Amino acid sequence: MTARDTIAAIATPAGRGGIGIVRLSGPAAPDIARRLTGIQPRPRHAHYVRFRDADGATLDSGLLLYFPAPHSFTGEDVVELQGHGNPVLLDLLLQRLHALGARPARPGEFSERAFLEGRLDLAQAEAVADLIAAGSAAAARAAQRSLEGEFSQRVGRLLQALVEARLHVEAAIDFPEEEIDFLADGQIAARIGAVIDAHAQLLEAAERGQRLRDGLVVAIVGRPNAGKSSLLNALAGSERAIVTDIAGTTRDVLREDVRVGGATLTLVDTAGLRETDDTVEAEGVRRARAELARADHVVVVVDARHPEDLAALREECPAGVPLTVLLNKIDLPGARAPAAAGSRAADAGAAGATVLRVSLRTGENIDALRAHLAGLAGAADSVENTFSARARHVDALRRTGGHLHLALARLDIDRAGELAAEELRLAQQALSEITGAYSPDDLLGAIFSSFCIGK
Ligand SMILES: Nc1nc2c(ncn2[C@@H]2O[C@H](COP(=O)(O)OP(=O)(O)OP(=O)(O)O)[C@@H](O)[C@H]2O)c(=O)[nH]1
Numbered sequence: 001m002t003a004r005d006t007i008a009a010i011a012t013p014a015g016r017g018g019i020g021i022v023r024l025s026g027p028a029a030p031d032i033a034r035r036l037t038g039i040q041p042r043p044r045h046a047h048y049v050r051f052r053d054a055d056g057a058t059l060d061s062g063l064l065l066y067f068p069a070p071h072s073f074t075g076e077d078v079v080e081l082q083g084h085g086n087p088v089l090l091d092l093l094l095q096r097l098h099a100l101g102a103r104p105a106r107p108g109e110f111s112e113r114a115f116l117e118g119r120l121d122l123a124q125a126e127a128v129a130d131l132i133a134a135g136s137a138a139a140a141r142a143a144q145r146s147l148e149g150e151f152s153q154r155v156g157r158l159l160q161a162l163v164e165a166r167l168h169v170e171a172a173i174d175f176p177e178e179e180i181d182f183l184a185d186g187q188i189a190a191r192i193g194a195v196i197d198a199h200a201q202l203l204e205a206a207e208r209g210q211r212l213r214d215g216l217v218v219a220i221v222g223r224p225n226a227g228k229s230s231l232l233n234a235l236a237g238s239e240r241a242i243v244t245d246i247a248g249t250t251r252d253v254l255r256e257d258v259r260v261g262g263a264t265l266t267l268v269d270t271a272g273l274r275e276t277d278d279t280v281e282a283e284g285v286r287r288a289r290a291e292l293a294r295a296d297h298v299v300v301v302v303d304a305r306h307p308e309d310l311a312a313l314r315e316e317c318p319a320g321v322p323l324t325v326l327l328n329k330i331d332l333p334g335a336r337a338p339a340a341a342g343s344r345a346a347d348a349g350a351a352g353a354t355v356l357r358v359s360l361r362t363g364e365n366i367d368a369l370r371a372h373l374a375g376l377a378g379a380a381d382s383v384e385n386t387f388s389a390r391a392r393h394v395d396a397l398r399r400t401g402g403h404l405h406l407a408l409a410r411l412d413i414d415r416a417g418e419l420a421a422e423e424l425r426l427a428q429q430a431l432s433e434i435t436g437a438y439s440p441d442d443l444l445g446a447i448f449s450s451f452c453i454g455k
């Protein structure tokens with residue numbers, strides 16, 4: 001490991017508070033602490049000290065803690081200075097540390113050093129950030145599990161199975177004289193098949209973890225004037241969106257985080273879906289469709305006087321995304337009861353969508369709507385044993401899966417196994433990106449240590 005410089009940064013949030021913490025990491029940290037305070041810090045001991053300026057004047061007083069390498073967050077020598085939580089004082093303290101030889105830390109640099117020192121893998125380093133950013137208790141628990149290495153361990157187990165499959169293919173290619181025709185007897189295909197199954201489970205869990213981290217996104221769609229913006233306002237509890245009786249009022253996409261029953265979800269209000277010659281409205285409709293395509297859940301708002309609108313709207317919704325149908329405006333004459341609402345509304349129910357009849361004007365049945373949405377958000381939130389995952393992880397896993405499937409297919413057309421070997425190598429590379437674990441050298445090491453080449 002190359003010698004590094006010493007970095008310093010304020011670790012507590014901007015603003016005033018009881019305590020403000022400045023953290024130092026790097027080889028010069030204990031010496032800088034000594035020159036700042038005049039004492040030689042003892043490991044893991046809370047010293048009450050004065051932080052002094054160049055001319056000896058007291059900048060602030062507080063606690064000094066010293067965590068020698070490697071037993072610290074970064075794995076380097078770390079010093080924590082706990083002063084008063086005043087941004088002006090903390091800034092002066094930081095300037096003094098710079099004068100004593102510390103460099104301002106870049107964003108995330110403490111975690112980066114922890115990764116480089118082998119204290120955390122990449123997924124764990126990201127979990128630190130996710131833990132800090134977690135917007136719900138469930139998201140925090142999931143990030144904690146990732147930080148503790150649950151996700152990394154599952155990636156590690158999959159990686160191991162993948163490397164073993166690779167070893168067999170590579171061995172069959174490199175040592176045909178061993179007279180073990182792995183490729184012919186279906187063993188390799190079975191192995192790769194098992195890796196594919198394990199991969200599918202991990203991908204599903206990572207997708208759940210990503211949803212939990214990013215929160216449930218609910219797109220509100222429907223015909224113009226159905227009451228989409230009224231729905232957003234009712235759930236937000238304020239007039240966030242403009243509501244008028246003019247069809248085509250909403251053009252821009254409007255996002256609002258709302259809390260229902262202790263859970264948070266992101267509502268997305270969109271332009272009413274219809275054909276239009278109005279350039280601005282047409283752009284709004286295009287954006288509405290884009291939101292529809294990436295939502296976790298879709299609420300289709302239908303004017304209960306026109307339940308026949310539902311069929312065409314359903315056609316627009318991407319397959320596989322769960323739906324809730326809101327028959328709105330039941331206070332108005334002409335609103336039809338579910339039985340009379342036409343077979344199409346009944347179809348919606350049959351196909352698994354929840355159908356609710358409400359009046360956003362009078363508030364009728366809004367409580368049932370809230371309970372339903374709370375259930376959706378809660379179901380996403382309460383997934384036990386979920387670890388936090390990011391789009392980056394899900395993307396790497398998807399690419400891994402693509403290569404695994406190709407490896408299996410290649411095995412059929414190329415009995416020598418060269419093509420399959422290449423796909424497995426690419427699968428391993430993609431999977432390794434998640435934790436930053438294996439490098440090509442590691443694979444060579446694994447090959448040579450588990451196959452006694454000299455024999
Ligand atoms: N009577 C009655 N009127 C409603 C109800 N919900 C909404 N409205 C009215 O319907 C009109 C349209 O409501 P919006 O919320 O603007 O509808 P929207 O779907 O956002 O419309 P666009 O943004 O134009 O697509 C407004 O005048 C609302 O006050 C309801 O339950 N009953």
Ligand SMILES: [K+]
Nearest residue numbers: 225244246249
């Ligand atoms: K409107």
Ligand SMILES: [Mg+2]
Nearest residue numbers: 228229249250
């Ligand atoms: Mg609107």
